[in-house]
Amino acid sequence: MTTTTLDHHVRLTDGHLLVDGRPRVLLCASLFYFRLPRSQWRARLEQVRASGYTSVDVYLPWNFHETEPGTWDFTGERDVAAFLDLAAEVGLLVVARPGPYICSEWDGGALPAWLTLTDGLRVRQHEPRFLEQVRRWFDQVGPLLAARQLGDPLGTGAGGTVALVQVENELDFFDCEDRTAYVGALRDMLVAHGISVPVVACSGQGDLQGATGDVDGVVPACNFYPDDSSPAVESEVLRYTRELASRGLPLLVTETNRRHVTLRRLLVSGARLLAPYLQASGYNFGATPSVGNWGDPGSLMAHDYDFAGYVSPEGTERPEFLEAQLLARVVETLGPRLAAATPADGPATEVEHTGFTTADHLAALDLDGGGRLLGLPNLSGAAGTAVLRAPDGPVDVEVGADRCALVLVDLPLAAWGRRATLALATADLVDVRETVGGLLLELVSDTPTTVVLTGCGEGAAVDGRPTGDLVRLHLGPDAPSAVVTTADGRVVVSVVPVSEATRHSAAVDTRAQATETGTGDGADASTLDVRTVRSTTAHLWAGAPVTTHDDGAPPLEALGVYRGRGRFRTTVDAETAQALLLVGASDIVDLRLDGTPLPTVARFGAAHLVDLAHLSGTVDLTADVEIWGHSNFDDSRLPALRLGSLRGVGEVFAVTAADDVTAGWVVTDGDRARATGEGAGEISAPHGPTWPGHGPGPLRTLGGWSSTRLGAPVTYTRSVVQAAGARTALRLDGMVRPVEVSVDGHPHTLVHPADPWLVLPTATDAGDAPAPRTLSLTWPHDPDAGGLRAQVLTLSPLTCWDARPLPERQLDAQSVQHRDGDTVDLPVDLTAGEDLWLDVDVPASPTGRRIRLSGRQVRATAWLDGRSLGRVWLGDDARPVVTGGDPEALWTPETATDGVLTLLVHGTAGGPPPRLDGVALSAP
Known part of the structure; x- marks a missing residue:
């Protein structure tokens, strides 16, 4: 592959990222206009530029702009065109990410909440109803982005700095049935609107085909979120660098961790785009946070959206801001030499020994034109020393705790007019320029620095003292600089401390540093x-209109509530009902029984039992439901964590009977049961050894079978009776792992410990008579897991509801x-x-x-x-x-x-x- 686009201003070719024909390494910070007041857009963009970063990545949330079906808003704080124009004015390139799905811990991952009200619509699939909705969104945002591409390829006379456009987001996490057709359809929509810069699609867990469908014209990118202290970072990243290089493509890291110790490791592993996610933080105003699976397993996302990036949500700066400036200066100084570098083959032979925990593979880049940049990470909690080889003998290199030194080896200075070679520099090289006093090599370090120059000429001298062709310098606070006189001119080598080489551009965050999980001590000054x-x-509900529904409580979205609240009311006969069962209620549900408030239910749609034993007669049931947010990720463990799931009180049943069915289960071989559909009754002997034996199946309690075959699937089967005209639920207590539940031989449903309930499907042929149902439960045998306790509950659905949106x-x-x-x-x-x-x-x-x-x-x-x-x-x-x-x-x-x-x-x-x-x- 030689190029990925018809646009000549941005090309991905021969493993390089070319901008206006020049190889580039782009440092890119997330900056989300929809999480900031418009009055602060310019200041935040200028702040990113002051950090040394040269680009921003920008999600465009569909549901931020389509506030109701067919109602579009691109004004005020939704004026993304103005934001992109400001980015161009400030001098930042843009990676635009219009989705349609963005994740970003944003309400629904930016998919409008009403989409799944349409029968048959399946989000993130090559499905005509969904694609038609996406087309409406791309019709709005596609022309806006196309007009702001770098170099004005449309010839509008305006142009902008949009350099890459990302479709979708981490599709490899999602069960998309036809990735090629789906991603191809998105690409075609963008191209039809004039997008000619490269179109990329990012993988979330390294499945490049899963993210892109291998669609021609869609470049795979990678999101890496390693443990910052993992020794395997370089090995993993290099695998993708080499795979993409074999396709003629550069490694574009569209998301990663924010700490520059890790970003340095990615750089020397070959990344050309380094885009730490949420390096500049923000706020989720209004009801825009999502619910997600960062809890147990569900979680609510905070309004304070902060993953410890270098700029806080309020715009104050953190120590990583200075680390950004250092890395940016290294990238700028090495320029095309670095941007056109290739990963070195084999181990780093320059390293003799490391006295600290380091990477399992020390990555290095062979710079274009000669020389090498070596990453030397110290993954321990204490400073340590590594020993490197130099032409005149070993060199000790001190590397601070949790730091990554970027060591230059054998860099020719010919491009700067000197025949000498920078054989070794153990500090960050942040500037090379000709000055009145000679060629300045400026390095930055807070630790002792060694610099070795070769090819200086036999008459070379340091500060007037003859040295010969090879010069070794030891620099630090007591001797911060030296002048080397070479055969073709002077070279001034200077080391400055970090405090002199960097500066904050705004107020400094004085609060406790936020953590990756978003906790802090809240200790604010003043x-x-x-x-x-x-x-x-x-009196919130006084003016809310009332609608009556006879077929169950509708979801809030069906009432026109995409963010907000709803009140649902019905009655239940406590003489016949011993409890209520809520199935699918979410997000935040406040129940009242005859006006008495109950503890809040916030279980992400997991079934919830409400005791009625203390009540009698007809009881008024009120449910006030608030949407915290729609899931930004698809997780099958809880109903409300499914992408596209709706909100409301869910299905509510009166529980009229509960029977213990822990005993009386027939045990069969789980693999055999899956293959043959065998359950209760006589079991014929299959070919080969059997487990349990053939003949009448043994009866055990649920989970009570004993065997040495750890991990082998075991199936427990028994019959239950479903009352005429009723529904039935199975409740499983003591679950520690998912269980496959098959009803009447149909394909199984997986029941998870987070929601150990299953409402059985309605019997299709029972008529007015009680219906026998056959239940088969299968899970891997593990005697340490213990047994399960099972109940069958008889249910009567509550169908008549009043609703107030x-x-x-x-x-x-x-x-x-x-x-x-x-x-x-x-x-x-x-x-x-x-x-x-x-x-x-x-x-x-x-x-x-x-x-x-x-x-x-x-x-x-x-x-x-x-x-x-x-x-x-x-x-x-x-x-x-x-x-x-x-x-x-x-x-x-x-x-x-x-x-x-x-x-x-x-x-x-x-x-x-x-x-x-x-x-x-x-x-x-």
Whole structure:
């Protein structure tokens, strides 16, 4: 493959990334306009440029721009064209990522929530209904991107800096049935709109074909998220560098970790695009975070979207910002020599010994024109010394803990007008230029540095002292520079400390460094504690329209609620029902029985049992459901983690009977049962040895079979009776691994320990008589796992519901309504189930403010002058894991005038009395 595009401004050819004909290594930071106030776009872009990075990657979320079916918005903070134009003004190239699916811990992965209301529509498939919806999106965004491609290939007279366009996102994680047709259709849509820069598709777990379908004209890229301390990073990355080089392509790393110790390792392993994900952080305003599988297994994504990148969500800078500048200067100094380099074959022979834990393969690049760049990572927690070979003997190289030295070997200086060779430099080479005093070689290091020059000429001298043809320099704080007089001119070698070679461009983050899991101590300086608030009882549902449904509670999306809330009401006869079973309820469900609040249900759609034994007569059931977000990833372990899953109260059943069916299961060989469909009854002897033996199958309790055949599949089968006109559910307690459940010989359903329930399909031929159902359960034999306890529950579906929708836009409108609240002191006590509006006057702030609430058994949504900031959930055992950033922090953008911070606070049941203890505002 010699080229991947008709566009001459960006070419991927012969293993190189060429921009305007010049080989480039691009350092690229994620910067997401939809997570930042528009007023800060330019400053954040300039900040990235000040870090030395030369490009940004930008997702374009479909559902951020199509807010309702057919309603498009590209204005204000949704004006992505303006953002791209600013990137061009600042001088940053752009990797544009329009999806249609983006992941990004964003609501639904950017797929609109209403898509799967269409019968037969299957997201991320080569399926006509889905592709037609995607076409509408690409019709909006395709021309916008095409007009802003680098070099103005459309001849519009405008152009921009879009250098690459990514379709889809980590498709190799997803069960796409026809990857080639699907990715090909996306490519064709983009090309039809004039996209001529390279189109790429990134793999999430290294399956290049799975990500691209091997579609011609779609370049495979790689997302790498290794453990930063793994010794295998170089070995893994080099495999992909060489595979792509065999296709004539460069390694484009479209996502990876943010720490520059790892980025250096990727660089010497051959990456031409280095794009650490979320290097510049942001906020998920409104109801835009997703739910995901970073918990147990489900999680709520935080509004504070922060993976410890070099810029915090508020725009303050962290130590990695300075590390970025160092790496960027190395990349710029070596320029095309580095960008056209090839991975060295074999082990790094320059290294004699390392006195610290390092990579299992020390990667090096053979630079174009001669020389080598060696990566020397110290993966231990303490500084250590490596011994390198030099022409005049061994050299000790000190490498700091958790650092990666970039060592230059045998770099000819001919390109800079000197016949000498930089035989060894143990510090970062950040500048080479001719000065009045000679050719300056500027290096950066906080540790002692050794530089060896050869070919200096027999009359060479250092600071006037003769040395001969080979010069060895030992530089450090006491001797930071030396002047080498060579046969063809002076060479000035200077080492400066990191503090002199780098500088911050904005305020420094003084809070505890965020972690990869998004936890922090929240200790902000200059905190303003709010003392009083204006309190008003909230009547959220007073104006919401009521619709009646006789075939079950509809999903919120069917009511036009794509972000927001809904209230569902019905009744249940507690004389005949001993419990309620909720199946598929999500995201946040607050139940009331006859007005009494119950603990919040937030189980990502897992079946949930509600006891009714203490009630009698007709009971009013109310379910208030809030959408936290739609899943950004497809995970089959829980219903609400499926991509495209809908939100609401789900299916609700009255449980009228529960029978223990732990005993009486017939045991058969699991492989045989799968192959033959055999279950209960007489079992004929198959060919060869049998397990268990042939004849009448042994009866055991569920999981009670004993054998030495560890890991062999065992099938347990028995019959149960389904009551006439009823539904049936199987409940399994004690699960530690997934179990295959087959009903009446049909293909199995996999039941996971996170949701150990299965509602059996309706019997098709039972009529008015009780229906026998045959259950077969199969899992690998493991005596340590213990047995299972099984129940069969008889169910009666609750079908008649009243529903009240409350979309996010209506909540936003309520937040700015005039309220004559009572002024009260904090803390504020609530009763379980109570909703209060709390208003706080806040002064103008040029930098915005970080908001931190404290309390127990409360959920709160915040607005600033009607702009939804996000939600926090405090001190409640029912709250799932919240990840992706600080779970209890929100942020107000800068305001030129005084404003009103509005909190909608809800008291939750199930713990101590709800209370909001405090509201703290602090500068970033």
